[in-house]
Amino acid sequence: MLLAGDIGGTKTDLAVFATAEGPRQARARAQFRSGDYSSLEAIVRIFLDQVNLPVHYACFAVAGPVIGGRAQVTNLRWEVDADTLSEAFGLAQVYLLNDLEAIAWAIPALEPAELRTINRGAVRAGGAIAVIAPGTGLGEAFLTWDGDRARYQAHSSEGGHADFAPADELQLGLLRYMMERYDHVSYENVCSGLGIPHIYAYLRDCALAPELPELAARLAAAGDPTPLIMDAAIRSAMPDPLAAAAIEMFVAILGAEAGNLALKVLATGGVYLAGGIPPRILPALEGERFLGPFRRKGRFEALLSGVPIHVVLGQPALLGAACRALDLMQHPAHATV
Numbered sequence: 001m002l003l004a005g006d007i008g009g010t011k012t013d014l015a016v017f018a019t020a021e022g023p024r025q026a027r028a029r030a031q032f033r034s035g036d037y038s039s040l041e042a043i044v045r046i047f048l049d050q051v052n053l054p055v056h057y058a059c060f061a062v063a064g065p066v067i068g069g070r071a072q073v074t075n076l077r078w079e080v081d082a083d084t085l086s087e088a089f090g091l092a093q094v095y096l097l098n099d100l101e102a103i104a105w106a107i108p109a110l111e112p113a114e115l116r117t118i119n120r121g122a123v124r125a126g127g128a129i130a131v132i133a134p135g136t137g138l139g140e141a142f143l144t145w146d147g148d149r150a151r152y153q154a155h156s157s158e159g160g161h162a163d164f165a166p167a168d169e170l171q172l173g174l175l176r177y178m179m180e181r182y183d184h185v186s187y188e189n190v191c192s193g194l195g196i197p198h199i200y201a202y203l204r205d206c207a208l209a210p211e212l213p214e215l216a217a218r219l220a221a222a223g224d225p226t227p228l229i230m231d232a233a234i235r236s237a238m239p240d241p242l243a244a245a246a247i248e249m250f251v252a253i254l255g256a257e258a259g260n261l262a263l264k265v266l267a268t269g270g271v272y273l274a275g276g277i278p279p280r281i282l283p284a285l286e287g288e289r290f291l292g293p294f295r296r297k298g299r300f301e302a303l304l305s306g307v308p309i310h311v312v313l314g315q316p317a318l319l320g321a322a323c324r325a326l327d328l329m330q331h332p333a334h335a336t337v
Helices: 040-051 082-089 099-109 169-179 196-205 213-221 226-235 241-265 278-285 288-295 298-305 317-330
Strands: 002-007 011-017 026-033 057-062 070-072 079-081 093-098 115-119 129-134 138-146 151-157 270-273 309-312
Touching: 002 040, 002 099, 002 317, 011 040, 011 317, 026 040, 040 082, 057 082, 057 099, 057 317, 070 093, 079 082, 082 093, 093 099, 093 151, 093 317, 099 129, 099 138, 099 151, 099 317, 115 278, 115 288, 129 241, 138 241, 169 196, 169 241, 196 226, 196 241, 213 226, 226 241, 226 278, 241 270, 241 278, 241 288, 241 298, 278 288, 278 309, 288 298
Parallel strands: 002 057, 057 093, 129 270, 270 309
Antiparallel strands: 002 011, 011 026, 070 079, 115 309, 129 138, 138 151
């Protein structure tokens, strides 16, 4: 049996799968708050003691770069080592994937009900697929068609840490604002759960939108202001003006960077918006706030206008880790992780 995990800075999801039952039927599953534990090993030990199932393989999707079987979890002080985990739990093999690579492995397995299309476009058979996922951070990955195996091959990326490029005067002001506070301003700094409060503070400090006292008090008392800002902007009967302005700017930046990624990998197979944030702000993503910046790429505007764009409604990293590991367990010669 397989232990699969989605290891993030906020939460860790673990599940056990049987090879014969596939990656959609977990024998057992549990979620843990990552910050409450000193290491992944501590969580795995608790989980395996709870479920009492024989596990021989493991695959973990990790929010951070995976190099040589090791990963430093972004936004969490954990180092994950495949050999250490294998030895600690007597496992035959442990695979580590970047979390966005795991999401990418899940994309071909997603069902229509797990997607919301915001630009229908036209899929080109065998065209590359781009995945961009704003959550706690900003992840990016892509898939290319493997003609020999008649399937898509996922590839990891750390494109979310590339330099933020403002697309208008207001965003140029945001860049200047952020440069006063950070040595390096990446897209993740302004296009993620970490970035939304930065945009909110910038618009507030520049008096570009009023801050209402009630929301200000709630934000001051909150450990994580991002959900409050999103809810105030999207879900309120009367949207908060500053929160709404912050989410509108966030969506424009996300659209521009999604278009950048689509150009870089020539994503004629589609663009998928994953991560925790897109499903929560769907109304803001449907329309020109997102699509305008996405396709505004000069002479490539027509190309990008035809690229299908979907929002992934769930959190498929665990599914992707299970899909990839079950495949590797059956075809170990294809292992590249």
